[in-house]
Amino acid sequence: MTIGLNRKLLFAIVSLLLLLADALFVLINYRTDRAALDAALADDGEQLKEAYELGYSMTLANMEQLATFVAGDPRVRETFSDAVDAVAAEGGGGGGKQAAELRQELYQSVASGWQQMTREYGVRQLHFHLGPGSTSFLRVHRPDKFGDNMDDLRHMVVDVNSDHKPRQGLELGRIYSGLRGIVPVFDLHEPPRQVGALEVGTSFSLLVDTLKQSVDADVAVLMNQARVDHATWQRPDDAVLADCGCFVEASTSPALSQLLSAEGYIQAPLKLSDPVRSHLVWIDGAPLSVAEFAIQDYLGIRDGSDLPVGRVVFWRSAEDLVTALKQATWQNILYAVIGFILIEAALFIGLRFVFRQLELEVDHRTEEIRQLNSRLEVIAHEDYLTGVCTRRYFTERLGQECNRAERGSSPLALLMLDVDHFKRINDTYGHPAGDVVLSSLGELLRANCRNYDLAGRFGGEEFCLLMPGVMPGDAFNFAEKLRQRINRSIQIPGQEGEYISVSIGVALFQPGIGYQELIRAADEALYEAKGQGRNRVILAASSAIAV
The missing domain is CATH 3.30.450.20 (PAS domain)
Incomplete structure (x- = not known):
């Protein structure tokens, strides 16, 4: 009887420990999956901010160009x-x-x-x-x-x-x-x-409407009431949102007021130095991913003000992300229950076997997490449409190569390419045709790169190619051959015999300049090529001496 009692007590203790272990297993996996979800939200927020900054800079450039033309x-x-x-x-x-x-x-x-x-x-x-x-x-x-x-x-x-x-x-x-x-x-x-x-x-209305179409998310621009009042800006009282103390400058959705008062929305003010704030909120039980960041106006930038003029808010449905998290959690719970039942049934004949299964399951989940992190890293560095690297990653690598060229006095060339009349292609044949052109150009650039060259998408239809160790004359010759190859290789979809052309600016690294000056030189050469009639290669004036 004593042995039976001891056996039952031991079984109960082991069962309790097993139950606690299963609960811990579910919790760890939930936190891991939630961390992956938060990382995906953060990465998406950074991409949305980059999309905003690109659209913002292009809008300002258009305004200045129009003013220059009229003046x-x-x-x-x-x-x-x-x-x-x-x-x-x-x-x-x-x-x-x-x-x-x-x-x-x-x-x-x-x-x-x-x-x-x-x-x-x-x-x-x-x-x-x-x-x-x-x-x-x-x-x-x-x-x-x-x-x-x-x-x-x-x-x-x-x-x-x-x-x-x-x-x-x-x-x-x-x-x-x-x-x-x-x-x-x-x-x-x-x-x-x-x-x-x-x-x-x-106004911001044009920009937010364009952004909504390009990133498939609603956008709003909110202005700080304190900055607005300080600028003696006159608005009716009902234009102020009481929940956030701000003015709605532009919005693509009337659901903004619901968002600002929704469960989970963070009301804390943003600083200019803060990273993109990405989080989940719920409206009527539906999850939304929100990304927001502070913005500054001309006066604040000029005077060095720490108080932002407002913030930009992106939001869209996060149903797929939350559903995936729930499914993963329930799947982990199901695994735990099944494992508990099996282990209970075989506890007296195979404790070691059961624990081994648990270890294999943990290893399996760890590998899934590792693969997910690897995919996230690839997404962060690679442009999804063209397969070349993103502007952010390309700029980091360019800075590193410029430092290396400075230390080792080794040659370095930068090519900036822009598809001629790309807007006409989009307007005439549609955006799918434009996407095919960009994808084909990205594939051709990657195919013509050396192992240590780097191709990137600088924005829109503008690409860049980093060529370490190439001699000045070879860089120009390569650019010309590349232009000719593109001109006879990439055809507009559905248009037999109609090929695209590109304009190319070439800049060579000179000791004492930084990567930004190198980009500026290549960009100026590119626009000189555009100005001379397109479909040509121009060497930057600062690089002509080196050649």
Whole structure:
């Protein structure tokens, strides 16, 4: 009887320990799976931020290019110059009769172009400013409003009129936040005299709509109420979201208010130095992945302010991720229950065998985790469409190679490639055809690389190729052969005999320059190739001596 009791006690103790072990097994695997989910959210958040920064910089570049184009028109320059003189002669401000006539003439000269810019580029502002400071002469988007001084709001205009240098950036405004490009306007005299500034601007609405289409996620831009109030920005009281103390500048979904008050949403403010904040929230029981980061405006950047102007929020359904986590958890629970039953049944005849099975299961799960981490690392470094490396990884490697070339005085070449008329391909044959072209170009670049070369996608249809150890003359010859090979190899899908062409800029590493200067030199050579008619190779001016 004593032996029986001892056996039952031993069985109960071992069973209890086994039960605790099974529970621990489920917990460990759950935490591991949750950590993998959090890592996937963080990686996705970084990619969304990169997509935003690319779209933001391209929007600003478009605004500045449009402003430069309009400001360079001789008729615009002459009319605006005469108008500036008329305003000065008529007492300043909005001027008098002559200034009004010249204002109308200036409006007529840009009206047709203004309509095209609003239609094709989403431009919302075309504004001529008088200097010094910022006094409105002509709002093409609102020609009846002029003569008001905006020194306290248009800081970029004030700075452009002060140092005659173009600028671009985000700036708070009286009605909405503008993504603006501002350039000086000069008269036709020799030497030319700056007579004012031209501002071309758009709103965040265009950018967030474009981002939603490209990344398949809803986007919102929220402005800090403290920064808005400090800038004397006037908005109705009902435009403030009480839950976050912010203004909704732009949003692709009316569900934003639900998101900001949803279970799990983090209300803590973001700093400019903070990484992307990625987390899960629930709305009506449905999980959403949220990624948000702080942004700064021109004034904050110029003055070194630590207070961000606002933040960008991305969100989309996380149903697949959460479902996968639940399935993995229930699968682990099922494994534990089955293992417990089997071990209980065979406890007296095979404890060692059962423990061995548990070890194998743990090893199996560990290998799955290792493979998942490996896949995540590949995703972080490789562009999913073209198979070449991402811009972020390419830039890291370029910096390393520049340092190595500096130490060892070894040659190093950088090629920047851009598909000619790629927008026309997308617009004419559709984005699937454009994707096939980019994928084929990525495959061709990888096939023509040496083992120690590195091909990357720099953004959109722009690619880059890093060639360590290549001699200056060989780099240019290789680029020319590559251009010819692309011109006869990559055909537009469905268009027999119609091949793409590329423009290539080549830059050679020179001692004492950094990787950013090398990128800039290659990029300038690329755009010179574009300017000379495309489908050609141009060697950067800074590299010509080396050749």
